[in-house]
Amino acid sequence: MYASAPHCPRCDDARPVLYWGTNESGTRRFRCKDCDQTFTAEPKSNRISPEKEALIQRLLEERLSVAAIARATHSAKRTVYNVLKKTGVPAPPRKPRTTRATRATRATRATRATRATRAKHP
Numbered sequence: 001m002y003a004s005a006p007h008c009p010r011c012d013d014a015r016p017v018l019y020w021g022t023n024e025s026g027t028r029r030f031r032c033k034d035c036d037q038t039f040t041a042e043p044k045s046n047r048i049s050p051e052k053e054a055l056i057q058r059l060l061e062e063r064l065s066v067a068a069i070a071r072a073t074h075s076a077k078r079t080v081y082n083v084l085k086k087t088g089v090p091a092p093p094r095k096p097r098t099t100r101a102t103r104a105t106r107a108t109r110a111t112r113a114t115r116a117t118r119a120k121h122p
């Protein structure tokens, strides 16, 4: 994997290092034999590609919902919100919440309307 054993970032010791498991993304970690410092030699970047960012921007301009964009681009909603914050495209409007009370009110109104219609046209 590595042409030569990675150097310790703390003491820059060239002595052999120990393999020390992997990090969350599966990249190998090491521990310095000299100072016991653990480190990832070549950490992966967690930035999204400029192409993906441009795609998310375009979809935001199309006023798609954040959840839909996250699903379509295989990214986290947090990532979509981060692009949103960066570009300043206004967030898509949220659906108003339907509570039990509003549903009950709608049902009552519908019943009253039906009764009124029946009274007019028996």
Ligand SMILES: [Zn+2]
Pocket (backbone or CB within 6 Å): 008, 009, 010, 011, 012, 013, 032, 033, 034, 035, 036, 037
């Ligand atoms: Zn060291």
